[in-house]
Amino acid sequence: MALDMHLLLVTPLEVVRRLFTLVGKSGFWKTLLFSFSRIVLGFLLAFALGCLLGVLSGKWPLLETLLWPYVITIKTVPVASFIIISLIFFSARQLSTFISFLMVFPVIYSNVLEGIRSTDKDLMEMAQVFRIGWWRRLGYIYLPHLKPFLFSACSVALGMSWKSGVAAEVIGVAAGSIGEKLYESKIYFLTEDLLAWTVVIVLVSVLFEKLFLQLMRAGFDRWEGR
Amino acid sequence: MAIVIEKLTKSYGEKLALPPFSLRVEPGEIVCLLGQSGCGKTTLFRLMLGLETPTGGTVTGLPEGISAVFQEDRLCPAFSAVANVALALGRQVPKGEIVSLLRSLGLGDALQKPVRELSGGMQRRVAIARSLLYPAELFLMDEPFKGLDEDTRRQVMDTVLARTKGKTLLMVTHDPEEAAYLGGRVVRM
Numbered sequence: 001m002a003l004d005m006h007l008l009l010v011t012p013l014e015v016v017r018r019l020f021t022l023v024g025k026s027g028f029w030k031t032l033l034f035s036f037s038r039i040v041l042g043f044l045l046a047f048a049l050g051c052l053l054g055v056l057s058g059k060w061p062l063l064e065t066l067l068w069p070y071v072i073t074i075k076t077v078p079v080a081s082f083i084i085i086s087l088i089f090f091s092a093r094q095l096s097t098f099i100s101f102l103m104v105f106p107v108i109y110s111n112v113l114e115g116i117r118s119t120d121k122d123l124m125e126m127a128q129v130f131r132i133g134w135w136r137r138l139g140y141i142y143l144p145h146l147k148p149f150l151f152s153a154c155s156v157a158l159g160m161s162w163k164s165g166v167a168a169e170v171i172g173v174a175a176g177s178i179g180e181k182l183y184e185s186k187i188y189f190l191t192e193d194l195l196a197w198t199v200v201i202v203l204v205s206v207l208f209e210k211l212f213l214q215l216m217r218a219g220f221d222r223w224e225g226r
Numbered sequence: 227m228a229i230v231i232e233k234l235t236k237s238y239g240e241k242l243a244l245p246p247f248s249l250r251v252e253p254g255e256i257v258c259l260l261g262q263s264g265c266g267k268t269t270l271f272r273l274m275l276g277l278e279t280p281t282g283g284t285v286t287g288l289p290e291g292i293s294a295v296f297q298e299d300r301l302c303p304a305f306s307a308v309a310n311v312a313l314a315l316g317r318q319v320p321k322g323e324i325v326s327l328l329r330s331l332g333l334g335d336a337l338q339k340p341v342r343e344l345s346g347g348m349q350r351r352v353a354i355a356r357s358l359l360y361p362a363e364l365f366l367m368d369e370p371f372k373g374l375d376e377d378t379r380r381q382v383m384d385t386v387l388a389r390t391k392g393k394t395l396l397m398v399t400h401d402p403e404e405a406a407y408l409g410g411r412v413v414r415m
């Protein structure tokens with residue numbers, strides 16, 4: 001069988017050239033914004049809920065017990081299964097938000113819970129003796145202790161949100177998404193497009209990770225510098 | 227109202243952390259507890275602070291407000307000296323008073339630095355300031371002056387005496403000279 005090698009394997013230069021061509025097209029930014037907004041929304045919702053429930057589970061162990069079956073299910077069920085099941089309930093356009101949320105939530109939740117559990121017992125006793133209220137404990141004792149847990153969790157979870165979100169778009173063939181472009185590249189053997197869009201995903205994912213972690217660091221610095 | 231400790235004891239399984247101990251402390255009294263390491267001084271304070279449940283015995287007459295200097299500084303490392311003291315006080319004490327006390331303890335240059343950047347002796351003084359400003363009738367201080375050089379120690383001891391005047395002070399120390407300087411009753415454990 002004769003294969004056109006150009007079709008299957010492309011050089012990095014061709015990918016870069018294709019990337020510039022794509023960036024120049026009017027639909028590029030729309031597609032990027034479509035996927036970015038949905039995947040990042042899923043991440044942010046999971047971050048907020050993961051932090052909230054992680055802190056509350058650290059305070060009330062009963063809540064941790066109640067959430068455990070859900071968290072363990074999300075952690076162990078393959079993402080592809082979730083995507084296909086979710087397609088029954090969600091439109092393909094919203095799917096990436098839900099899947100990104102689903103993959104990120106256990107990472108944030110587990111790390112926050114672990115951070116709360118490992119908080120310095122000496123400081124907690126100090127807070128008890130000086131009758132420091134729960135909100136102040138959260139801000140001055142728990143939050144600084146959670147810092148490394150949050151950074152590590154977010155670093156992992158941000159990459160996961162993009163991988164799972166785009167996978168959801170590919171399987172659901174969400175119209176107007178990056179996932180759809182990847183799907184089309186597969187159908188039409190557009191290897192250049194496939195790799196160019198992959199580069200876009202990697203770049204956006206890395207840039208957003210840097211930005212988010214930087215904002216978080218600035219937030220912590222501002223709070224601790226009071 | 228006097229604080230009465232009667233046959234207070236604490237065991238962790240087979241290990242006896244505090245052998246039966248009795249003591250009566252009159253209001254406003256200064257009591258220095260001396261004893262070898264492991265004789266139960268810190269355990270006694272933990273029981274009085276409600277951080278442990280006694281295996282036997284009773285403590286009565288404890289006031290509502292109890293302040294403490296722990297054996298460790300127990301400061302929030304990322305926050306400044308002022309923030310650490312303010313954390314324990316809420317809005318009960320004006321910030322100016324916190325700054326003034328920290329300055330009088332020789333921490334004028336370190337008010338806004340994160341306490342993790344301060345020396346051990348400076349951190350100790352922040353912990354002492356936190357305890358002194360907390361509205362309390364009873365002060366429990368577990369080796370409060372350890373790690374302080376001679377001059378600073380005298381200065382801090384004077385501040386402690388001035389600030390706890392009329393209040394009850396129980397202090398653990400290994401140094402009989404310290405106990406003599408504070409001029410209180412010495413109890414050997």
